[in-house]
Amino acid sequence: MTAELPPGLALQKVDERIMTLNVGPQHPGSGHMRIVVQIDGDYIVACDPDPGYVHRGEEKMAEYRNYITNIPHLERPVIHDSCNVLYPYVLGVEELLGIEVPERAKYVRVIASELNRCIYIMYWLAIYGIFLGHSTMFMWPAGDRELLIDLMEKMTGARVTHAHFVPGGVRNDLPPNFEDVCLRQVNYFEKRIKEYAAVFYDNPILISRTRDTGILSRQDAIRLGTTGSVLRASGVDYDLRKKEPYDVYDELDIHTNVMKEGDSYARSRIPWLDMIESCKIIKQALQKMPKSGSVRVKLKPNPKGKNETVYKRVESGRGSLGCYVVSDSKPEPYRVKLSVPSFRNLIALPYLLKGEKLGNMPSVYWSLNYWPVEADR
Amino acid sequence: MSSDSKKPTPKPAAKKPQEKPVEIPAFEKGISDKIVEKFGDKIEVAFVKKDRVRINVSKENVHDVAEFIRDGLNYDHVESVSGVDYPQDKEIEVVYHIGSYSDSSLERQILILSTRAQREENPIPGNDATKLPSLRDIFYSVEFHEREVFEMLGVYFEGHPDNRRLLLPEDWADLPPLRKDFAIKGR
Numbered sequence: 276m277t278a279e280l281p282p283g284l285a286l287q288k289v290d291e292r293i294m295t296l297n298v299g300p301q302h303p304g305s306g307h308m309r310i311v312v313q314i315d316g317d318y319i320v321a322c323d324p325d326p327g328y329v330h331r332g333e334e335k336m337a338e339y340r341n342y343i344t345n346i347p348h349l350e351r352p353v354i355h356d357s358c359n360v361l362y363p364y365v366l367g368v369e370e371l372l373g374i375e376v377p378e379r380a381k382y383v384r385v386i387a388s389e390l391n392r393c394i395y396i397m398y399w400l401a402i403y404g405i406f407l408g409h410s411t412m413f414m415w416p417a418g419d420r421e422l423l424i425d426l427m428e429k430m431t432g433a434r435v436t437h438a439h440f441v442p443g444g445v446r447n448d449l450p451p452n453f454e455d456v457c458l459r460q461v462n463y464f465e466k467r468i469k470e471y472a473a474v475f476y477d478n479p480i481l482i483s484r485t486r487d488t489g490i491l492s493r494q495d496a497i498r499l500g501t502t503g504s505v506l507r508a509s510g511v512d513y514d515l516r517k518k519e520p521y522d523v524y525d526e527l528d529i530h531t532n533v534m535k536e537g538d539s540y541a542r543s544r545i546p547w548l549d550m551i552e553s554c555k556i557i558k559q560a561l562q563k564m565p566k567s568g569s570v571r572v573k574l575k576p577n578p579k580g581k582n583e584t585v586y587k588r589v590e591s592g593r594g595s596l597g598c599y600v601v602s603d604s605k606p607e608p609y610r611v612k613l614s615v616p617s618f619r620n621l622i623a624l625p626y627l628l629k630g631e632k633l634g635n636m637p638s639v640y641w642s643l644n645y646w647p648v649e650a651d652r
Numbered sequence: 653m654s655s656d657s658k659k660p661t662p663k664p665a666a667k668k669p670q671e672k673p674v675e676i677p678a679f680e681k682g683i684s685d686k687i688v689e690k691f692g693d694k695i696e697v698a699f700v701k702k703d704r705v706r707i708n709v710s711k712e713n714v715h716d717v718a719e720f721i722r723d724g725l726n727y728d729h730v731e732s733v734s735g736v737d738y739p740q741d742k743e744i745e746v747v748y749h750i751g752s753y754s755d756s757s758l759e760r761q762i763l764i765l766s767t768r769a770q771r772e773e774n775p776i777p778g779n780d781a782t783k784l785p786s787l788r789d790i791f792y793s794v795e796f797h798e799r800e801v802f803e804m805l806g807v808y809f810e811g812h813p814d815n816r817r818l819l820l821p822e823d824w825a826d827l828p829p830l831r832k833d834f835a836i837k838g839r
Contacts, residue, residue: 284822285816326818327817327820327821334830339836497754498793499729500731502731511753518760519703584706584747588762595731597731610734610736614732614749622793622795652819
């Protein structure tokens, strides 16, 4: 029987002791994905993540649209972090078209991408809170991120899907008086998120649920090729904003947050520390930004790329996000590949869950800073 | 606009931009030289740019080259595996983007390792000649990426322990969707 099965399909023996449990895709605790866990009593013996329920073929679609009309749909994988998802693609296309970006646009991009990072992390934090049963931690971030969404709305005109970055700069200049409003809101935001420590991060219940669960050692984090907060929670000091600065990140003073524990607690704390760091970066960028100047280079209609390949990467809210663009001197890219951090971090899930209690699954799973829609593309 | 705007003003941009001498960065050149020294004409250096070195390898040698990249050059993880379909060449290209966390001098570097598999006109994924050796025993991080390339382009990775579908539904019976002959409806 088994010999006739096509590759990719397998028969499985049913064990008397081990129970197979499907978590998701309808279960709210798994996001838009299914996790097949095998449990022995209360302990997980094996876990098989099954993404793909929100696969929309972004990469295929990108081959049929030109470099500019690709912008709105390529940001869809993570609408809360849309500027950062688009960033490597835009940087890559700029290199293919040979465009130099105006100085002011680079600063606007840095501000937009840091605001977006905070917006994404707040949303993730809200979900992390509610799945640990901490509903205050759902309400507070969900409410406070409105501050930043309002800022992005002022800047780009849209609340979540901004489509603000274009090859050659940003779509629109900042509205008048934006700098002052931004500085005021970010100052308040920074003060406000520090209050989360008292209710969430220093909370003994959270600590008891997340400390020493799902430990990822430094070697494993490197070997599995994880990225972003997962990697930095395991003690690897790696942040692309510092290691391979793009746009004007090399002119800003950036501190990388690293923790050595590698457990769920460290993985959940790093994004919060990142937000505080983002606020500092925004304030520096506001100060150093040229007060006037153009923000966009005018492009020819239907620009054609050089016959080259380019791989660019940026640090998104979840980790290093790469974009590989193959051009064959036509207005449309020949191939666009998004190498997304969620997909790269997913490989750690079977590792972390093995030997954990089933009740710890949400805290480990969501601590991976995983966004199912992004992994599926 | 000035008053004599009706005259076609001579375009200042029409001057050909001065061709800069292409300077090859020394550090990246060192990396590619090490690989060339070890493998000679078995490999082809496609380009050496700032922070990026691209190596083209035939599928017979890709495993050995990858092993050398890990052990001899300290690269430790694969960031992305992309499949690119070239119907006119009857080949499918698989591109590995390899980076390093543990070696601080390589933090900015991405080594691009590219290899090509034979392309079948009527693919039977897994049961035709479109096969490549898997790099999973060298770089563990390629596990899910290679599964994705298998379902999206039909490149079977020999030696990969788990070639199941990942993103596509289990009962997908059409062409692998990222092939160029799989057309989007209405276009």
